[in-house]
Structures are given as structure tokens and as C-alpha cells.
Amino acid sequence: MGLISDVRVRQPANNDLVGRRFIVSGIGSGFEATIGLRLLNPRGAVLAKGSAQSSGGGIGVGEFVTRLEVDKPPRSGARLTLQVFGDNPGLPDEGPSPGFNLR
Template identity: 70%
Template sequence: MGLVSDVRVRQPRANDLVGRRFVVAGIGGGFEGTIGIRVLGPGGKLLTTAFAQSSGGGIGVGDFSAEVRLPDPPRAGTRLTVQVFGDNPGLPDEGPSPGFHTREVEVICFPDSQGHLIYRVEAGDTLTGIARALKPYTRVTVSQLVKANPAIDDPDRIRAGSRLRAPVQG
């Protein structure tokens, strides 16, 4: 029989901004319908694990979603790797580690964020000026703006018309 299982992550997407709690969702299947989730910090350090149940049950591929919580989140702007996989309940030497069809998504963590604003850069804007203009809405630093926007190659040169994300922090 040629049945195949798979795991696909729909949320979060690459370079999404996440807080100390965020949702991981997609489609997939695993042993008894279980999807495993791990979040790795810098250097591959395991920060947390979670699980979701696939609506496909024990034999099919279906929707899944789970809220992931970071009990000891890293500092703002840290890049994390979210691993999602079909659960492998076997012995450590059975099957791939951490599980089948492992998918990885790189995200950027702002633990105290409650979302983000989008700012369209206008001619003459600087990151310092943008951080000041956003003060009524969020306390974001120039460094955090750079970390939240991986497309910024040179902080001294931002292009008019580009859209920047600014984490909404307390």
C-alpha cells in the first residue's frame, strides 16, 4: 500500500514575530494523530515542547493547532526555531529524531509583544525618528526595529515605501 503521511506548517510563517504565547497550526499526521512541537533557542537549546491532535485521527492527515507557551522566554528580538513533526513514540533509536516529516520555521520572539504595527517608510525617515513617532503606541527601540525586520541590511539606509513591523510592547 502506498499511503504517505506529511506535516505542513501554516502558522507561524518564516520571520513572523511571536510573543511568549503563540499558535502553531497546519495540516499533518503522526502516531495516533499526534503532532509534536518543539521550540529551540540560540545554539539549539530546547525552550519548550507542545503537542497537537490532527483531525485526521490515527491514520489520516488533518488540521491541527496548538498554543505554545515559552515559560522562560528569551530577550526581545531573539531568533527561534519552531520544529513541527509527526510524533515518534518509539525508542530513541527507532525512526527519525525528533519525529517524522520534521518541518522547521524560524521566527523572531518579542516576549512582551501583543502583536505589531506596520509602518510605511516615507522619504527622509530614519529608524530613530520612526521609534520616536511610535512612542504613543509602543516602546520599541531602533535595535528592536532592526531585529523585527530582517530585510533591513543597513540601518542607516531604509527605503521609502518599505513596510516595517514594530512590536507592540507595554
């Protein structure tokens, strides 16, 4: 049986301007309390990846906060997509499951 996770991002808000390093925070759950993060450019290429730990532990919903850093930032003003989802490292081909949040 797969894990269904629900993740909500509080920061950054939709259409926020962010720098090369920025904070991602929210509330959610994931496999072993891990929340996965991916920052995509307009073509869908991954610019940065990261993870956060939910305070809810392995079976509960809790708050999370982490810092994401872009090694090679795009031009100023580029519109990017932040994917935040309940991570499941045991199934790498699964990707974001239902309940992932886009910014």
C-alpha cells in the same frame, strides 16, 4: 516499519514575530494523530515542547492547532527555530523524522 509523516506549518509563518504564548497550526499526520512541537533557541536548547492532535485521526492527514508557551523567553528579537513533526512517543531517540517542518 516506521511511520513517515508529512507536516506543514501554516502559522506562524517564516520570520513571524511571536510572543510568549502563540498559536501553531497546520496540516499533517503522526503516530496516533499526534503532532510534536519543539521550540529551540539559537544554540539548539529546547525552550518549549508541546503537541497537537491532527483531525485526520491515527491514519489520515488533517488539520491541527495548539498553543505553545515559553516559560523563560529569550531576549526580544532572538531568532528561534520551531520544529513540528509527526510524533512517535514509542521511539524517544528517533526525534523528528523525514517530513518535519522548521520555522
